[in-house]
Amino acid sequence: MTRQLSFLKAVVHLLALLPAGWLMWQGWLLYDYQDHEMSANPIKYIHHFTGDWAVRFILVGLAITPLRKMNGWNKLIKFRRMIGLYGFFYVVLHLSNFIVLDYYFDWMTILKEIIKRPAISFGMVAACLLLLLAITSTKGWIRRLGKKWLILHQAVYLIALLAVTHNMMMVKADLSEPMIHALILAGLLGYRIYDKVRLGRKSYA
Numbered sequence: 001m002t003r004q005l006s007f008l009k010a011v012v013h014l015l016a017l018l019p020a021g022w023l024m025w026q027g028w029l030l031y032d033y034q035d036h037e038m039s040a041n042p043i044k045y046i047h048h049f050t051g052d053w054a055v056r057f058i059l060v061g062l063a064i065t066p067l068r069k070m071n072g073w074n075k076l077i078k079f080r081r082m083i084g085l086y087g088f089f090y091v092v093l094h095l096s097n098f099i100v101l102d103y104y105f106d107w108m109t110i111l112k113e114i115i116k117r118p119a120i121s122f123g124m125v126a127a128c129l130l131l132l133l134a135i136t137s138t139k140g141w142i143r144r145l146g147k148k149w150l151i152l153h154q155a156v157y158l159i160a161l162l163a164v165t166h167n168m169m170m171v172k173a174d175l176s177e178p179m180i181h182a183l184i185l186a187g188l189l190g191y192r193i194y195d196k197v198r199l200g201r202k203s204y205a
């Protein structure tokens with residue numbers, strides 16, 4: 001790895017961790033009875049914050065291939081795995097908030113919520129698929145799975161669709177942000193369909 005790439009990777013790590021750091025800082029302010037941004041319902045706030053960042057990272061991960069193709073920024077591919085894993089990281093925080101702070105490890109109620117509420121079921125399927133992609137994102141798994149790896153990792157489109165649908169269904173009042181997420185996703189998927197039709201490609205790596 002060149003020095004420049006290592007430096008850029010360090011910058012991306014730092015930027016990707018900023019939201020988590022900010023959330024921890026706000027959590028500390030709340031714990032310490034100081035002024036904070038976590039609203040009157042911190043659990044809801046954490047749901048929104050981590051959920052929104054998870055969607056953003058998933059969408060940024062999906063944007064890498066079109067950006068690379070359109071502008072010839074081939075080095076971007078070196079950041080795709082990292083961005084995807086940060087999406088997973090924010091999903092883990094989101095799910096942990098649900099399990100630990102929202103439901104205090106009440107597994108029966110958690111299970112009922114996942115089964116009873118389609119929006120939560122969508123989120124759960126997306127989270128499980130993301131876990132699978134995160135596990136198989138290593139060089140060892142890429143080598144072991146060969147062509148199957150490409151097929152498996154196409155699941156990222158389904159994950160993005162489920163995540164944005166979950167986002168739409170969970171927001172009660174202002175739909176503007178999930179609408180923006182949905183439009184970005186439509187653009188990214190539209191570009192891929194256009195490119196595939198244009199080039200008649202079989203797989204899209």
Ligand code: HEM
Pocket residue numbers: 043044047048049050051052054055091094095098114120122123124125126127130163166167170171172177
């Ligand atoms: C890829 C997986 C997931 C993504 C990207 C995601 C993203 C989001 C987003 C963006 C929101 C709306 C935030 C807002 O109102 O601005 C949200 C809300 C929510 N999500 Fe998820 N989510 C995922 C998985 C899950 C899972 C697995 C669960 C629980 C099992 C869950 C539980 C919730 C709950 C309870 C809310 C509503 C919070 C509230 O309004 O009080 N999510 N999620």
